[in-house]
Amino acid sequence: MNSIESIAAIGAASSTLHGFADLRALQQSAGLKLIKAGRGVWVHDEAGRPLLEAASGMWCASLGFGDPELVEAAIEQFKTLPYYHTLGGKSVVPSEVLSERLLAKSPIGKGKVYFACTGSEGNDFLVKFVRFANNAAGLPKKKKFISRTNGYHGATLAASSLTGIAGNHKGFDLPLPGFLHTADPHYYRNALPGESEDDFCQRMVRELRTLVESEGPETIAGFLAEPVGGAGGVVIPPAGYYTRVQELLQGFGIPFFSDEVITGVGRLGDWFGSDTMGIKPRAIVMGKGLTSAYFPLSAVILEQELVDRITEGSDRNGHYFAHGATYAGHPVGCAIALAVLDIIERRNILDHVKRMAEVFKRRLLALQEHPLVGHARCVGLVGAVELRPLPGAAGDPGGELVKKVHAIAENRYGLIFRKLANNVCAFSPPLVITEEEINELFDRFIAALDSAM
Numbered sequence: 307m308n309s310i311e312s313i314a315a316i317g318a319a320s321s322t323l324h325g326f327a328d329l330r331a332l333q334q335s336a337g338l339k340l341i342k343a344g345r346g347v348w349v350h351d352e353a354g355r356p357l358l359e360a361a362s363g364m365w366c367a368s369l370g371f372g373d374p375e376l377v378e379a380a381i382e383q384f385k386t387l388p389y390y391h392t393l394g395g396k397s398v399v400p401s402e403v404l405s406e407r408l409l410a411k412s413p414i415g416k417g418k419v420y421f422a423c424t425g426s427e428g429n430d431f432l433v434k435f436v437r438f439a440n441n442a443a444g445l446p447k448k449k450k451f452i453s454r455t456n457g458y459h460g461a462t463l464a465a466s467s468l469t470g471i472a473g474n475h476k477g478f479d480l481p482l483p484g485f486l487h488t489a490d491p492h493y494y495r496n497a498l499p500g501e502s503e504d505d506f507c508q509r510m511v512r513e514l515r516t517l518v519e520s521e522g523p524e525t526i527a528g529f530l531a532e533p534v535g536g537a538g539g540v541v542i543p544p545a546g547y548y549t550r551v552q553e554l555l556q557g558f559g560i561p562f563f564s565d566e567v568i569t570g571v572g573r574l575g576d577w578f579g580s581d582t583m584g585i586k587p588r589a590i591v592m593g594k595g596l597t598s599a600y601f602p603l604s605a606v607i608l609e610q611e612l613v614d615r616i617t618e619g620s621d622r623n624g625h626y627f628a629h630g631a632t633y634a635g636h637p638v639g640c641a642i643a644l645a646v647l648d649i650i651e652r653r654n655i656l657d658h659v660k661r662m663a664e665v666f667k668r669r670l671l672a673l674q675e676h677p678l679v680g681h682a683r684c685v686g687l688v689g690a691v692e693l694r695p696l697p698g699a700a701g702d703p704g705g706e707l708v709k710k711v712h713a714i715a716e717n718r719y720g721l722i723f724r725k726l727a728n729n730v731c732a733f734s735p736p737l738v739i740t741e742e743e744i745n746e747l748f749d750r751f752i753a754a755l756d757s758a759m
């Protein structure tokens with residue numbers, strides 16, 4: 307089996323175990339959809355048909371597909387030094403330069419950056435680093451992490467445990483002990499009848515306080531959240547939520563850690579989603595758009611105090627900091643990330659995102675009038691519509707409507723978006739999308755909605 311056609315036809319008998327898939331349905335399906343090429347906001351399937359990629363792949367190809375500058379940066383680095391490690395006393399230039407540039411841009415300020423490959427690893431390593439730091443500081447009880455229901459933080463054992471999506475725990479004996487979840491600040495879905503946004507935020511914070519107090523604040527190592535929720539439904543907390551949450555955490559001496567795997571590197575119009583949402587994190591995890599997905603690279607940015615504790619612990623234990631990975635600070639990944647930062651600066655991508663976000667918002671919020679749409683929301687270039695069955699139609703707990711709209715959009719109108727639980731259609735197009743392409747995106751989506759009625 308060596309041709310594209312034969313791989314596509316093989317479908318059910320594919321030797322690849324596919325993730326986040328209904329494996330039984332996949333076994334019965336006619337074949338796999340192969341994506342063969344990509345350019346800008348478009349990808350091409352095996353028949354050469356263009357599809358508008360309104361999800362940037364997996365929220366990640368933020369400078370679009372096939373950017374020649376990124377390809378060039380990769381080739382140059384492959385030629386110079388395709389690999390070297392950053393363990394012990396060794397390092398590589400791209401990793402050193404990238405960590406400095408990320409620190410300079412981040413709200414963390416002074417600190418250090420640890421590089422990994424995936425967002426999951428980044429979150430997993432953050433948990434390890436905080437444990438090590440607290441043990442070193444003589445706080446061995448300070449181990450528990452609080453994250454949020456419907457938050458998504460990845461697929462390793464710790465990252466899945468941080469994740470607050472019940473379906474991701476089922477069958478895997480997760481979450482692991484010590485991973486706690488507090489309520490999801492999704493006002494549209496979780497507000498009580500007649501509850502104002504302000505009252506809702508206060509209730510969210512009361513619930514968090516109750517959790518912290520019942521567990522014992524001295525046992526809580528940190529609170530981890532995405533500034534804007536992604537895979538759990540594009541949850542944008544109401545104004546005031548983060549101010550209150552941070553006040554509460556500060557009072558208990560609990561650090562706020564920001565999972566910026568989606569929101570980092572411009573998605574919300576600033577370098578970091580924490581800046582957009584008014585968060586002052588003590589550590590940040592990045593991934594995805596860091597290399598515009600051209601290479602698996604993630605980063606954990608740690609504030610100086612954590613770094614000091616880790617360094618101190620390393621000395622006190624009488625041996626080195628026993629954590630590392632073969633590909634940490636991979637020179638090709640870091641070179642591509644540096645090219646991403648250069649492009650964002652030189653092409654004024656953040657200004658572009660802010661301008662396009664206005665068009666995106668106007669078109670997305672207008673969908674609120676559509677009979678199949680229950681709620682539309684967005685910030686920067688990430689947004690979602692939550693579908694609802696037509697009045698009088700049966701309920702839709704299985705999300706049949708979103709599956710239908712998704713299939714029609716892709717197969718009939720050449721539009722890819724992300725379908726999520728609770729009938730959510732999520733959009734996170736490449737940051738380089740133009741006004742014309744945003745209009746094209748929503749014209750196609752409306753056609754799919756209309757066809758699904």
Ligand code: PLP
Binds near residue numbers: 427594
């Ligand atoms: N954190 C967030 C917010 C994510 O959206 C994701 C992936 O979707 C991850 C972490 C995990 O990243 P990865 O899939 O690269 O392991």
